[in-house]
Amino acid sequence: MGSTPQARRSDTRERIQKTALDLFVSRGYEKTSLREIAEELGVTKAALYYHFKTKEDILSAISRDLGRPVDELIAWAEEQPPTMETKRELLRRYSAALASAMPIYHILQENQATLRDLAVGRELSDRVTAISRLMHAGDLEFDCRMRVASAVLTVHFGAFAPCGAAVGTVEQRRAALLDVALATLSGAPAPTMSPDPA
Amino acid sequence: MGSTPQARRSDTRERIQKTALDLFVSRGYEKTSLREIAEELGVTKAALYYHFKTKEDILSAISRDLGRPVDELIAWAEEQPPTMETKRELLRRYSAALASAMPIYHILQENQATLRDLAVGRELSDRVTAISRLMHAGDLEFDCRMRVASAVLTVHFGAFAPCGAAVGTVEQRRAALLDVALATLSGAPAPTMSPDPA
Amino acid sequence: MGSTPQARRSDTRERIQKTALDLFVSRGYEKTSLREIAEELGVTKAALYYHFKTKEDILSAISRDLGRPVDELIAWAEEQPPTMETKRELLRRYSAALASAMPIYHILQENQATLRDLAVGRELSDRVTAISRLMHAGDLEFDCRMRVASAVLTVHFGAFAPCGAAVGTVEQRRAALLDVALATLSGAPAPTMSPDPA
Amino acid sequence: MGSTPQARRSDTRERIQKTALDLFVSRGYEKTSLREIAEELGVTKAALYYHFKTKEDILSAISRDLGRPVDELIAWAEEQPPTMETKRELLRRYSAALASAMPIYHILQENQATLRDLAVGRELSDRVTAISRLMHAGDLEFDCRMRVASAVLTVHFGAFAPCGAAVGTVEQRRAALLDVALATLSGAPAPTMSPDPA
DNA sequence: AATGAATGAGGCTTCATTCAT
DNA sequence: GATGAATGAAGCCTCATTCAT
Numbered sequence: 041m042g043s044t045p046q047a048r049r050s051d052t053r054e055r056i057q058k059t060a061l062d063l064f065v066s067r068g069y070e071k072t073s074l075r076e077i078a079e080e081l082g083v084t085k086a087a088l089y090y091h092f093k094t095k096e097d098i099l100s101a102i103s104r105d106l107g108r109p110v111d112e113l114i115a116w117a118e119e120q121p122p123t124m125e126t127k128r129e130l131l132r133r134y135s136a137a138l139a140s141a142m143p144i145y146h147i148l149q150e151n152q153a154t155l156r157d158l159a160v161g162r163e164l165s166d167r168v169t170a171i172s173r174l175m176h177a178g179d180l181e182f183d184c185r186m187r188v189a190s191a192v193l194t195v196h197f198g199a200f201a202p203c204g205a206a207v208g209t210v211e212q213r214r215a216a217l218l219d220v221a222l223a224t225l226s227g228a229p230a231p232t233m234s235p236d237p238a
Numbered sequence: 239m240g241s242t243p244q245a246r247r248s249d250t251r252e253r254i255q256k257t258a259l260d261l262f263v264s265r266g267y268e269k270t271s272l273r274e275i276a277e278e279l280g281v282t283k284a285a286l287y288y289h290f291k292t293k294e295d296i297l298s299a300i301s302r303d304l305g306r307p308v309d310e311l312i313a314w315a316e317e318q319p320p321t322m323e324t325k326r327e328l329l330r331r332y333s334a335a336l337a338s339a340m341p342i343y344h345i346l347q348e349n350q351a352t353l354r355d356l357a358v359g360r361e362l363s364d365r366v367t368a369i370s371r372l373m374h375a376g377d378l379e380f381d382c383r384m385r386v387a388s389a390v391l392t393v394h395f396g397a398f399a400p401c402g403a404a405v406g407t408v409e410q411r412r413a414a415l416l417d418v419a420l421a422t423l424s425g426a427p428a429p430t431m432s433p434d435p436a
Numbered sequence: 437m438g439s440t441p442q443a444r445r446s447d448t449r450e451r452i453q454k455t456a457l458d459l460f461v462s463r464g465y466e467k468t469s470l471r472e473i474a475e476e477l478g479v480t481k482a483a484l485y486y487h488f489k490t491k492e493d494i495l496s497a498i499s500r501d502l503g504r505p506v507d508e509l510i511a512w513a514e515e516q517p518p519t520m521e522t523k524r525e526l527l528r529r530y531s532a533a534l535a536s537a538m539p540i541y542h543i544l545q546e547n548q549a550t551l552r553d554l555a556v557g558r559e560l561s562d563r564v565t566a567i568s569r570l571m572h573a574g575d576l577e578f579d580c581r582m583r584v585a586s587a588v589l590t591v592h593f594g595a596f597a598p599c600g601a602a603v604g605t606v607e608q609r610r611a612a613l614l615d616v617a618l619a620t621l622s623g624a625p626a627p628t629m630s631p632d633p634a
Numbered sequence: 635m636g637s638t639p640q641a642r643r644s645d646t647r648e649r650i651q652k653t654a655l656d657l658f659v660s661r662g663y664e665k666t667s668l669r670e671i672a673e674e675l676g677v678t679k680a681a682l683y684y685h686f687k688t689k690e691d692i693l694s695a696i697s698r699d700l701g702r703p704v705d706e707l708i709a710w711a712e713e714q715p716p717t718m719e720t721k722r723e724l725l726r727r728y729s730a731a732l733a734s735a736m737p738i739y740h741i742l743q744e745n746q747a748t749l750r751d752l753a754v755g756r757e758l759s760d761r762v763t764a765i766s767r768l769m770h771a772g773d774l775e776f777d778c779r780m781r782v783a784s785a786v787l788t789v790h791f792g793a794f795a796p797c798g799a800a801v802g803t804v805e806q807r808r809a810a811l812l813d814v815a816l817a818t819l820s821g822a823p824a825p826t827m828s829p830d831p832a
Numbered sequence: 833a834a835t836g837a838a839t840g841a842g843g844c845t846t847c848a849t850t851c852a853t
Numbered sequence: 854g855a856t857g858a859a860t861g862a863a864g865c866c867t868c869a870t871t872c873a874t
Contacts (some may be wrong), residue, residue, distance in 0.1 A: 066350025070268050073843065084860055086846085091858090095844070097427040111262065150350035153266025184407055186414040190392040190422065197391045207380055224422050232867065248833070271868060283869085285834050293869065446854070464747025466664050469847060481848085483855050491848065548744035549662025580803055582810040584680065589791045590784040603776055613782040620784065620818050644837065667864065678839050681867070683835090 057105070060098045065143050069099060069151040071225055099147070100160040106214045107167055108145045109137040114170045121132045122177035127188070128222055131195055134171055138199045139211075149200060168196070191221040251289045253279060254334070255303070258296045263341050267297060267349040293404045297359040304342045305365055307335045312368045320375035326420055327384070329393055332369055336397045337409075347398060366394070389419035439523045441535035449487045451477060453501070456494045459634055461539050465547040483631060495543070496556040503563055505533045510566045523584070524618055530567055531614045534595045535607075545596060564592070587617040647685045649675055651699070654692045659737050663693060663745040693741070694754040700738045701761055703731040706765045716771035721782070722816055725789055728765055729812045732793045743794060753813075762790070785815040 059080050063072040074095055078085045092098045113133050120126040138145065146164040148155060148164040155161030175188050208216070250385040257279050270330045272293055276283045311331050318324040336343060346353060346362040353359030373386050396415040406414070455477050456597050459468040470491055474481045488494045509529050516522040534541060544560040551557030595611040604612070613620060653674050657666040668689055672679045686692045705728050714720040732739065742749060742758040749755030769782050792811040802810070 052858075060302070068354070072353060074845090075843085085844085086861075087859055089845070090860095150354075152348035153269060154351075155268070156348075178428060182410075183414065185405055186411065186418050189396060190415060190418040193395045194388040194391050197395045207383055212380075213384065216381065217388060220384050220388040220422065224418065250833080272870090273868080282835050284836075284871085287870075288834060448854080464750070467747060470849090471847080480856050482857075483849085485849075486855060496742050518733075531798055546746035546750075549665060549748075552744075577812065578801055578806075579679070582807065582814050585792060586784070586788040586811060586814040593791045594783060594785045607779065608776075612777065613784060616780050616784040617820065620814060646837075658869090668866085671862085679866085680840075681838055684839095689865070 052081075052087065056091055056098065057102050057146075061102050061106075061143055062103075062152075064099065064147050067148060070154045073119065079166075083228060096160050099158075100163065103144055103163050105220045106219040107164070110134070110167050110171070113137050114167065117171075117174045120157050120176075124226070127175055127177075128225060129175060130148055130171070130172065131191060131221060131225065132218065135195045135199075135214060135221075138196065140213060142199060145196075146200060175178055187224050187227060191225040194224070250281070250285070253361075254286060254289055254296065255300050259304075261324040262297065262345050262349075264351075267345060268352045279380060283410055287364075294356050294358050298361065301342055301361050303360055304318075304339050305362070308332070308339055308369070309367050311335050312365065312372065315369075315372045318403050322424070325373055326423065328369070328372060328417060329389060331424065333393045333412060333419075335395075336394070337412055340397060342370075344398060369394075384424060385422050392419040392422065448479070448483070452494065453486060453488055453498050457498050457502075457539055457629070460495065460498075460547075464550075465543060466550045484582070491620070492554050492556050495554075496559065499556055499559050499623070500541055502537050506530070506537055506563050506566060509533050509565065510570065513567075513570045518570075519541050523571055523573075525620065527571060527587060527617060527621065531595075531610060531617075532592045534592065535610060538595060542596060567592075583620050583623060587621040590617040590620065644645050646675075646677065646681065650682060650692065651696050653702075655696050655737055658696075659747075660695065661766060662748075663681055663741060664748045678811050681828055690752050690754050693752075694757065697738050697754055697757050700735045701758070704765070706737055707731050708761065708768065711765075711768045716768075716822070721771075724768060724820060725785060725815060725819065726767070726812060728754050729789045729793075729815075732790065735780060736793060739790075740794060766791075781821060785819040788815040789819065790795070 056228070060072070060077050063077060063080065065165075067076075074085050074088055078088055081087075088098070092101065113130070116133075117130050119127065120130075144164060146166075152161075152165075154163065172192055175192050176185060177221070180188065191223065194217055198221075199214070207213070245301075252353065254275065258275050261275055261278065265274075271285050272286055275296075275394055276286055286296070289337070290299065311328070314331075315324065315328050318328075343366075344364065346366070347360070350363075351364065374383060375392050380385065392415055396419075405411070452473065456468070456473050459473055459476065465470075470481050473494075474484055484494070488497065498545075509526070512529075513522065516526075521632045526534055540560065541564075544557070544564070548557075551560065568588055571588050572581060576584065590613055594617075595610065603609070650671065654666070654671050657671060657674065661670075668679050668682055671692075671722075672682055675681075677737075678791065682692070686695065707724070710727075711720065711724050738758060739762075740757070742762070746755075766786055769786050770779060774782065788811055791810065792815075801807070
């Protein structure tokens, strides 16, 4: 009994996922070779193939794991009426979900050309598309659609890159961008900006 | 006026750039091999090396050519005072410049992981960064910065992807998103949206 | 009598042989991996290694089992005088034996290059060689040897492939080819064929 | 002028084919790796890929080159009337053609399982099938078909293996087997064999 | 201005096999 | 009687690049 309470049956699979994720994020999917992953882990390439059928499969597993929150969010939104309030809530939750699922989106973001013709690429971009579709649901006028688009772009891409220099914490920026997006969404201004103090 | 003395020398260099651009856009930088470019053009790989030192060099030349408008925009903005009006104008011009320089930004966008450690990658992303820096110039408050960020994200990323379903023409969408961004920038809402009759 | 004490112990070994045989026949020895065999059977590769020392060992066991009739035939022929009648009978019996042992000969036939340097390869081809040797036994003249050779080739290779289009049943073809071979053997023609009315 | 009169443009392609043929014959197609071929030739694997698109392509080129005589024979036979005399002549020519094209047939013969699902495999076996089809052309009776089959088997497979021990030269054996096959074909006995001198 | 030939490095994947449990 | 995990060797192939001509 004692010792590790959890099953003693090798945590290698998870270690592979973790290491692969790190490398995919830092060096890119295509540029990360299985050799690197294996070496970093201290196992052989063949060991990776014991746990995953292909390189793509590794990313796929990661995508499934990290993408779950967003998937659940989509499932939730699909059962709500396409009202303004739903969309505001969706945007809020999406912003939050992104914060934790960031790594995969980062990968999708930076490796689009490569992932485009991989099944896992669709898995990933389908999620983004779904959110966008839900935000645009209903019979909106053109101007309104553009505000929705802006809001989505702000929340989604605001999650990456240190946009606007490094002011505040990551979390503070996220919250603030969400506010701006919400304001844009409803057509109301966010906290005003002095007309031109410069 | 006759032909410019320099011209009529061989358009191969330009044909290479054009073909390479097409392929980089449609298949990605890394996934496009020099063999493909050469085959598509009906020349040998070695011919490419006669005109360009490396693969990266091809992209670099493309970047220089297509990026000129944005470079000029940056140069212009750097000589303006960092006023609100400058930024509004900068945003307008950037939106317009993007429309024509789109292909390279598309490439940067979809191949970030690969370009990250290439000199040409910096060339490309420096331009984006410069715009962002100029937009954030001056002593702005936090909230204001976030609005700037949202505006930039909207204009920049709105240029890619058919965000918000295919309503209107590309040009109409661009103009509309620019309006939304400008409104966000000044803290005023764009044309309002009904508060939610549902 | 009850069940033989040895029996009822686990039929896995036999199931492995059967599955392996099927796959070796349909996909070839080299191209059939232990993984495939294991998967088809619903066990692990390691299980195969519990029952057999190596991949070759599996084929070896199959060869032993299915080759027994031919081995017995060889043993029988080795105790007969090398008369014409013996050879005629040998040919008849070989034709019959082949019909039932076909699968392994099929494997030998189609995987010669691979089996050549395996012990089991010799086991298999030795049987063929032995038959041939026995058919050629004695002090035959050159012309006669060639007729023997033709007869053996006809019976042996006639057992594979749908030679001569699909006329008659497999069994009918076998019997007919045996007749032709026997006729060739004794230098007498089989039922005549019109001299060419065209 | 002087030096080699032939184009000085690298004979590597042909050297590859020659070396590959040797190895495919002696070690088998599957068991011959591109590394081996390259090493034997003193070039890199990549050099092979400069001259041939794939491993299969190498065999394909060999097949095309060595198979030409048989292809021509088939073309010839297809324009003859399907008379007995045509078939006798076809058998004669096939026997001769085989003598020179032997290596590829040897490869087909010994690597069937591997070649089965390769395009080049069909190329190869189609030739054999075509000969067989032509030999069986017309409205033959069952018995006759079986004699045809025996004749074809004798000539085709007699070309391989030292059937009947090493008596006479290869050429003598070929001629003799052809005679036996021709005799079988027409239903007449070949030079008789004493009824049983043993 | 361009080609033909070749290279070295490295990519992903599969295989037969082993061994502790 | 069998499994889960792992390995080492090797396979085919592709790529960016070079260089003599």
